[in-house]
Amino acid sequence: MRGLIAALLLAFAVPASAQQNVPPAPLAYRQLDNPEQEAKAKALMVTLRCVMCQSQSIADSDAPIAGDMRSEVRTRIAAGEDPEHIRQWLIARYGDYVTYSPQVKPITWPLFAAPLVILIVAALLLRGRFFPGKQA
Numbered sequence: 189m190r191g192l193i194a195a196l197l198l199a200f201a202v203p204a205s206a207q208q209n210v211p212p213a214p215l216a217y218r219q220l221d222n223p224e225q226e227a228k229a230k231a232l233m234v235t236l237r238c239v240m241c242q243s244q245s246i247a248d249s250d251a252p253i254a255g256d257m258r259s260e261v262r263t264r265i266a267a268g269e270d271p272e273h274i275r276q277w278l279i280a281r282y283g284d285y286v287t288y289s290p291q292v293k294p295i296t297w298p299l300f301a302a303p304l305v306i307l308i309v310a311a312l313l314l315r316g317r318f319f320p321g322k323q324a
Contacts, residue, residue, distance in 0.1 A: 215262040216255030222266070229262045232271040235289065236261075239282050 220226040230247060236257065238249035246254040246261075257278070264274045275287060284290045292300055 212252065213256045213259030215259040217258075220262050220266055225265050226262075228271055229258075229265045232261055232265070232274060233258055235287065236275070236278060237286050237288055239286060245288070 220229060233247035234245045236246045238244050238246050238251055238254040238257070240251040240253045241249045244254070246257045260278075261274055264277075265271065278286050284293075284296065290296055290299075
């Protein structure tokens with residue numbers, strides 16, 4: 189029984205320790221030599237959300253996945269790709285969540301419409317509360 193428990197612990201420990209030994213992506217922490225390209229890359233990176241941190245852009249995050257994403261952005265900018273094309277590629281890969289400016293689509297329109305509906309319902313409820321109908 190002890191051998192089985194030890195084997196299970198070893199099986200789960202090996203992948204976890206292997207993740208920590210992976211070096212960062214080549215351009216994760218190194219800027220591009222061309223200042224114009226680096227400015228384009230940084231402008232794009234601050235508009236992309238880290239999929240691991242959830243509240244930080246990939247420019248601000250120290251998560252390994254954010255480093256990989258920064259490296260990918262810099263590599264593609266250096267290759268001459270348009271920043272909007274890179275954004276669309278990342279959205280296709282990670283979903284709409286990766287961008288701070290989501291697009292209105294049939295599946296996301298309720299998120300944009302819900303605040304307006306709530307505001308209208310609140311106004312109707314408050315109208316009845318503060319301006320009651322005439323009483324005879």
